[in-house]
Amino acid sequence: MSGELETVKLIRCPIDTQCGGCGDSIPFGAWAYYDPRSGEAVCPECGVERGWTSKERIKQLIQGLEIRENLKVLKEQVKIETDALMLLKKQIDLHRLGERDLQLETQIIELMNTVDSYLKQCGTPKEKEALDKMFDVMRETQELQKEVREQVQNRLFVLERKEAAARKKRQKALA
Numbered sequence: 340m341s342g343e344l345e346t347v348k349l350i351r352c353p354i355d356t357q358c359g360g361c362g363d364s365i366p367f368g369a370w371a372y373y374d375p376r377s378g379e380a381v382c383p384e385c386g387v388e389r390g391w392t393s394k395e396r397i398k399q400l401i402q403g404l405e406i407r408e409n410l411k412v413l414k415e416q417v418k419i420e421t422d423a424l425m426l427l428k429k430q431i432d433l434h435r436l437g438e439r440d441l442q443l444e445t446q447i448i449e450l451m452n453t454v455d456s457y458l459k460q461c462g463t464p465k466e467k468e469a470l471d472k473m474f475d476v477m478r479e480t481q482e483l484q485k486e487v488r489e490q491v492q493n494r495l496f497v498l499e500r501k502e503a504a505a506r507k508k509r510q511k512a513l514a
Contacts, residue, residue, distance in 0.1 A: 345375040345376055346375075347372050347373065347374045347375075347381075347386075347391060348372065348373050348375075349370060349371075349372055349373075349383075349386075349397070349400055349401070349404065350370070350371065350372075350373050351368050351369065351370060351371075352365050352366065352367055352368060352369050352370075352371050352380060353367070354367055355367050356371075356380045357380075358371070358380065358381055358382040358385055359374070359377065359379030359380060359381050359385075360381050360382065360385030360386075360388065360389070361382065361384070361385050363382055365380055365382055370383060370401050370404070371383065372385075372386045372391060383397045383401075412512075415512060416509075416512060419505065419508055419509050419512055420509070422505055423502065423505045423506070423509065426498055426501050426502045426505060427502070429494075429498050430495065430498050430499075430502070433491050433494055433495050433498065434495075436487075436491055437488070437491055437495075440484060440487065440488050440491070443484060444481075444484065447477055447480065447481060447484075450477065451474065451477055454470050454473065454474070457470070458470055
């Protein structure tokens with residue numbers, strides 16, 4: 340031994356076992372004392388009889404331990420839900436950006452149609468040349484818009500994968 344006095348601990352049983360005192364069955368997950376010196380599990384009633392603690396104190400200890408375990412689970416659940424919420428917010432922002440993309444495309448087409456109509460009706464050759472340059476700039480704008488659209492779609496794809504992973508993690512945590 341290392342010189343330290345090993346103490347009896349109140350734990351949840353990691354396996355189905357028998358009480359070292361009365362011989363009753365202690366199922367997996369039930370609260371029991373574990374004596375590291377003898378390597379045996381002892382039910383709470385036998386622990387009370389052995390004088391390790393009072394019946395009222397054992398109830399308080401079990402309640403306290405269960406509250407700690409519940410807090411751990413709840414903290415983990417909050418983290419999972421917060422991560423999922425942040426992913427959802429990013430997705431919403433990207434969808435809004437995508438909606439604006441459609442508006443931008445519509446405005447570009449309307450502007451091009453207006454300019455084209457003007458050129459056909461009353462535009463001079465000099466105006467036609469200037470407006471053709473404007474068409475070139477608008478086409479470049481459309482190319483830039485296309486790049487932005489692709490980036491948005493790529494980010495949405497990544498977010499959707501993260502969301503699926505978070506969903507799996509939530510389901511695993513709930514199980």
